[in-house]
Amino acid sequence: MSITDNLNRLKEEIPENVQIIAVSKRKPMEDILEAYHAGHRVFGENRVQELIEKQPQLPGDIRWHMVGHLQTNKVKYLAGFVDCIHSVDSLKLLKTIDREAGKAARSISCLLQMHIAREESKFGFDHDELTDLLENHEFHSLKNIRISGVMGMATYTDDMGQVRSEFRELRGIFNRLKDVFYSDDPDFCEISMGMTGDYHLAIEEGSTMIRIGTVIFGPRNY
Numbered sequence: 001m002s003i004t005d006n007l008n009r010l011k012e013e014i015p016e017n018v019q020i021i022a023v024s025k026r027k028p029m030e031d032i033l034e035a036y037h038a039g040h041r042v043f044g045e046n047r048v049q050e051l052i053e054k055q056p057q058l059p060g061d062i063r064w065h066m067v068g069h070l071q072t073n074k075v076k077y078l079a080g081f082v083d084c085i086h087s088v089d090s091l092k093l094l095k096t097i098d099r100e101a102g103k104a105a106r107s108i109s110c111l112l113q114m115h116i117a118r119e120e121s122k123f124g125f126d127h128d129e130l131t132d133l134l135e136n137h138e139f140h141s142l143k144n145i146r147i148s149g150v151m152g153m154a155t156y157t158d159d160m161g162q163v164r165s166e167f168r169e170l171r172g173i174f175n176r177l178k179d180v181f182y183s184d185d186p187d188f189c190e191i192s193m194g195m196t197g198d199y200h201l202a203i204e205e206g207s208t209m210i211r212i213g214t215v216i217f218g219p220r221n222y
């Protein structure tokens, strides 16, 4: 199966309200261009270095999403072009994105990454950190970012019951935030969850953005 075939099959299989973020990390330009020529425009990378190398060499109408952990000192390299940052996990990072977006006269869409996995290693806000953020005045005064929703990564496990309950938890967090803080904000509408191994489940649990690489581009060589 070619990349084009994979994308066409996915587009038939996935509901229209669910966006596909084609995660192209560790994949060459030719592969990204094949997906581009098949009509795909939204790509995701998880490393700043790789993203800033690829972006200038590829068509300007690609919408780039940063899906991996982001350090504040690297925000400046992305702020001029990045469309959406899925991995926002601190006020410090949000303030930096706001400042750099302002310098670039842009507005950047941000997703609050929530720690939903039963694993120490995954990044994201826990319940208390999220509460602190939402009670912070500075947070609500940031003008060059849009809070577009939430993102989460499930535990790496074969236990699909576990994965489902984590996705359901993220959906619950989204719903509460929507009700309490963002009921008048049409920008707050995204739940980024689901990767190659679990995107069907994520869609059943209400995902609006799936971040998928392997199912489009094939396995990565490390």
Ligand SMILES: *Cc1c(COP(=O)(O)O)cnc(C)c1O
Binding pocket: 023, 025, 046, 067, 068, 195, 196, 197, 211, 212, 213, 214, 215
């Ligand atoms: C690599 C990656 C993905 C996609 O992984 P696949 O299993 O290849 O679909 C999604 N989200 C993040 C944050 C990633 O780093």
